[in-house]
Amino acid sequence: MENNSRSYYGRPILKPHIWKDYIAAYFFIGGLAGASATLAIAARARKNDALARSCTLTAAGGAALSAALLIADLGNPERFLNMMRVVKVTSPMNVGTWILSAFGITSGLAAAAQVIGAKRSARIPATLAGTLGIPLATYTAVLIADTAVPAWHEARRELPFVFVAGAAMSAAAWNSLFVSHRHGTMARRLLLAAGTCELVAHRRMVHRLGTLLGEPYQVGRAGTCAKVARALTTVAVISTGALGERFRSTAKIGALAALAGALCERFSVFYAGTQSALDPRYVVEHQRR
Amino acid sequence: MTLETRMGFFTDTTLCIGCKACEVACKEWNQLPADGYELSGQSYDNTGALSGTTWRHVAFVEQFDGEAHDLIAPISFEDGGRWLMSSDVCKHCTHAACLDVCPTGALFRTEFGTVVVQDDICNGCGYCVPACPFGVIDRRPDTGRAAKCTLCYDRLKDGQKPACAKACPTESIQFGNLSELRERAQKRLEKVGTIDARAQLYGADTNDGVGGFGAFFLLTDDPEVYGLPPSPRVTTRDLPGMWKSAALAGAALAAAIVLCTVGAPNGE
Numbered sequence A: 001m002e003n004n005s006r007s008y009y010g011r012p013i014l015k016p017h018i019w020k021d022y023i024a025a026y027f028f029i030g031g032l033a034g035a036s037a038t039l040a041i042a043a044r045a046r047k048n049d050a051l052a053r054s055c056t057l058t059a060a061g062g063a064a065l066s067a068a069l070l071i072a073d074l075g076n077p078e079r080f081l082n083m084m085r086v087v088k089v090t091s092p093m094n095v096g097t098w099i100l101s102a103f104g105i106t107s108g109l110a111a112a113a114q115v116i117g118a119k120r121s122a123r124i125p126a127t128l129a130g131t132l133g134i135p136l137a138t139y140t141a142v143l144i145a146d147t148a149v150p151a152w153h154e155a156r157r158e159l160p161f162v163f164v165a166g167a168a169m170s171a172a173a174w175n176s177l178f179v180s181h182r183h184g185t186m187a188r189r190l191l192l193a194a195g196t197c198e199l200v201a202h203r204r205m206v207h208r209l210g211t212l213l214g215e216p217y218q219v220g221r222a223g224t225c226a227k228v229a230r231a232l233t234t235v236a237v238i239s240t241g242a243l244g245e246r247f248r249s250t251a252k253i254g255a256l257a258a259l260a261g262a263l264c265e266r267f268s269v270f271y272a273g274t275q276s277a278l279d280p281r282y283v284v285e286h287q288r289r
Numbered sequence B: 001m002t003l004e005t006r007m008g009f010f011t012d013t014t015l016c017i018g019c020k021a022c023e024v025a026c027k028e029w030n031q032l033p034a035d036g037y038e039l040s041g042q043s044y045d046n047t048g049a050l051s052g053t054t055w056r057h058v059a060f061v062e063q064f065d066g067e068a069h070d071l072i073a074p075i076s077f078e079d080g081g082r083w084l085m086s087s088d089v090c091k092h093c094t095h096a097a098c099l100d101v102c103p104t105g106a107l108f109r110t111e112f113g114t115v116v117v118q119d120d121i122c123n124g125c126g127y128c129v130p131a132c133p134f135g136v137i138d139r140r141p142d143t144g145r146a147a148k149c150t151l152c153y154d155r156l157k158d159g160q161k162p163a164c165a166k167a168c169p170t171e172s173i174q175f176g177n178l179s180e181l182r183e184r185a186q187k188r189l190e191k192v193g194t195i196d197a198r199a200q201l202y203g204a205d206t207n208d209g210v211g212g213f214g215a216f217f218l219l220t221d222d223p224e225v226y227g228l229p230p231s232p233r234v235t236t237r238d239l240p241g242m243w244k245s246a247a248l249a250g251a252a253l254a255a256a257i258v259l260c261t262v263g264a265p266n267g268e
């Protein structure tokens, strides 16, 4: 693209985010855990106990791993707890901390009940965790959209859909690996739907951003991650959707591809934000329009 | 808070001579560490940008492109070339994104209408950094916490003016209550505008994307030339719409899960 905007020695106007890759990994794990908890409700309602069990345990494990990733980025656990000295609705990060904490407690209780075989007592915490799983899978999109980073803020309408689709796809893929082929049908259907949605949502997002702000998603590390994500997700959708019901091995391959694809998608979004903040052209040309 | 009770800066860049007294006074008063001795090769600007340890930054713009520039700049040349200098600082936005998104409440609005980080509460999460539409606030490498201009909160409480304004030898940095500063700036613009058609106030409009700046500027070229965003916006304004999108996406997730499980064999 031609550079016809003026700048101060080409120096960035914005400061790029200073989060380590742990945060992109958290976007992935948090989404996977959240959607797993929601899927657990449906599986339990359909009396698919094997799938419900896997989802319940995944949700709790994912919540613990999420907290660990956030603490790894912050440096120490006290700093995580410090966010809970207030309730602040203008801060998606504060809201998210409350969501994750409530999710952690409820999914933990559900998993504990599951492990000791108290199926009945698992019901209430599992339902709560499954309900909280939805905001857990979406709030991270709001978190990054609520910044001055042009490639994130201007994608604010589509980002939640991209994140939710990735969360559902990865949850479906992961849990399908731990149940028998027959018990995994629900998960594979979800993988198919979510994978297709993710491909569509990402395309729409980049398209609506246009030539200027769509660019950070298509070049550099973000572009590479996006291409890999697209290829893997396409493989996942085809091998699970078209052949997965007949062949167990293709279903497994599809699930693995879906997991890797969803992870790459998060990294693509993460890096696109950095790239768009570092080049003053994106800020100036967008604001001058 | 009204403009009468809010304190702030009017930085008149047409008076700046690039002496960096403000940078030094700020570092001294606030006990900020040095940032190294590298030469940037970008005119006399070896500071580069505002950061967690640099709360005033003097920009140097050299315009020797053969075009005849108007001669309001403090250093201008017969051939029309000119040197623009401008001391940048936190804008102390009326609607401050950094303050909105801070998850711990470490950032707060003072009784002077300024935006200040409380060091002992900040947990170093870094959310304010990409939230600021000006790239002002940053995490300090030595403390791991967010830091930026406090408009010398400690000095203000003692009835003193901020260190940079006190040190500025040309009154390029003017401190006072915002309504008075706005008036003064308007008058100055009228005068300078007759000589330089590109003269403009930056951040004086209370209807702009951040509700007006608590520290605003008189520039003689477009903001981006000084490394400033032409039309900054506090993104929390769009928060309701973002949560709505998120809610729709969440509803879609719930619907997809229901649709995929209904009718699927349950494995029994």
Ligand code: SF4
Binding pocket: B090, B091, B092, B093, B096, B097, B098, B099, B115, B131, B132, B133, B134, B135, B136, B137, B148
């Ligand atoms: S300029 Fe940036 S750091 Fe200063 S108040 Fe505004 S948003 Fe906060």
